Amino acid sequence: xxxxxxxxxxxxxxxxxxxxxxxxxxxxxxxxxxxxxxxxxxxxxxxxxxxxxxxxxxxxxxxxxxxxxxxxxxxxxxxxxxxxxxxxxxxxxxxxxxxxxxxxxxxxxxxxxxxxxxxxxxxxxxxxxxxxxxxxxxxxxxxxxxxxxxxxxxxxxxxxxxxxxxxxxxxxxxxxxxxxxxxxxxx
Numbered sequence: 693x694x695x696x697x698x699x700x701x702x703x704x705x706x707x708x709x710x711x712x713x714x715x716x717x718x719x720x721x722x723x724x725x726x727x728x729x730x731x732x733x734x735x736x737x738x739x740x741x742x743x744x745x746x747x748x749x750x751x752x753x754x755x756x757x758x759x760x761x762x763x764x765x766x767x768x769x770x771x772x773x774x775x776x777x778x779x780x781x782x783x784x785x786x787x788x789x790x791x792x793x794x795x796x797x798x799x800x801x802x803x804x805x806x807x808x809x810x811x812x813x814x815x816x817x818x819x820x821x822x823x824x825x826x827x828x829x830x831x832x833x834x835x836x837x838x839x840x841x842x843x844x845x846x847x848x849x850x851x852x853x854x855x856x857x858x859x860x861x862x863x864x865x866x867x868x869x870x871x872x873x874x875x876x877x878x879x
């Protein structure tokens with residue numbers, strides 16, 4: 693697969709999405725260890741449906757990226773803006789790392805920092821938020837490490853394996869985001 697180094701970090705880079713990766717995404721969407729945290733375990737994903745989503749996302753010029761290992765050019769996940777309001781200068785991000793061996797290594801935090809750098813400094817956003825399930829402590833820890841703060845909860849709004857969990861809303865403001873993480877910036 694050919695990837696392009698749009699946003700380069702220390703260990704990973706963010707590349708435009710490839711339709712050819714649909715099969716890999718579907719493989720990941722069949723893994724409960726990943727989909728439980730995303731809240732999509734009850735969904736059934738097909739290659740055709742994933743290709744349609746990728747085609748629509750690419751056609752609409754949405755800001756979604758493949759997360760690719762800098763060392764070996766292997767696809768390890770995806771991240772992007774699920775919603776953007778340029779008028780209000782706000783956005784909502786989402787991220788996942790497909791294989792367990794790529795989690796808890798700082799790669800998700802690095803991908804988020806690249807995405808936030810892009811969102812605040814290139815898309816001119818002021819507030820970027822995300823949603824996470826309350827049981828996903830590893831993700832919440834990562835988001836806090838990057839600078840997100842909890843601002844609300846929707847109580848008992850997610851049902852999984854016989855139990856209810858909260859949806860946690862977190863955000864970060866442009867003034868709270870410090871540092872420059874995109875290594876291939878020209879300025």
